[in-house]
Amino acid sequence: MGARTDAALALAALAVFLAFAALVDASLSPLYLAVGGLGTILFELVASREYDLVRRYWERRDVQAVSLAAAVGLAAVGARVAPEPVLSLCCGALVTYLVFLGLVRVGIVPSPETWW
Numbered sequence: 001m002g003a004r005t006d007a008a009l010a011l012a013a014l015a016v017f018l019a020f021a022a023l024v025d026a027s028l029s030p031l032y033l034a035v036g037g038l039g040t041i042l043f044e045l046v047a048s049r050e051y052d053l054v055r056r057y058w059e060r061r062d063v064q065a066v067s068l069a070a071a072v073g074l075a076a077v078g079a080r081v082a083p084e085p086v087l088s089l090c091c092g093a094l095v096t097y098l099v100f101l102g103l104v105r106v107g108i109v110p111s112p113e114t115w116w
Contacts, residue, residue, distance in 0.1 A: 003101055003104070003105060005064070006058075006097075006101060007098060007101050009064060009067070009068055010094050010097050010098050010101070011098065012068060013068060013071040013072075013075075013090075013094055014091060014094040014095065014098070016071060016072050016075045017071070017075045017087050017090045017091050017094065018091065019075075020075045020076065020078070020079040020083075020087060021079070021083065021087045021091070023079065024079045024080075024083045026079065026083035026084050026087055027084065028084070028087065028088045028091055029084050029085065029088040031088075032084065032085050032088030032089045032092060033088050033089075033091060033092035033095075034092060035089060035092065036088065036089035036090060036091065036092025036093035036094075036096065037092045037093060037095065037096035039089070039092075039093050040092075040093045040094075040096040040097045040100065041096065041100075044097075044100060044112055045115075047112070048112035048113070048115045048116060049116060051112055051113040051115075051116075052113070055113075071090070074086065074090065075087065075090065078090070
């Protein structure tokens with residue numbers, strides 16, 4: 001598994017959120033996109049403190065499947081209840097995560113396992 005699986009899951013979830021945004025004709029808010037991105041950065045900082053534990057847990061297929069299912073559910077509910085904030089936050093978080101993975105991949109940002 002690893003970064004490629006992470007990227008594939010993030011892309012799948014992003015596609016779902018964008019599809020729901022298109023379905024309900026929601027415009028994405030720059031503010032909420034930025035807040036979602038900041039949330040991803042903060043999560044990565046916190047998760048890197050226990051990198052091995054988080055990685056072992058995340059590498060389980062059942063955890064990944066439940067996470068993707070939860071993202072689809074969140075997209076569906078968010079599109080119905082509060083499309084602009086929910087879909088924007090999640091899209092911002094996922095795009096930031098994909099950029100982060102890319103920066104780690106090319107060596108611009110060191111791997112989180114080496115941060116502490």
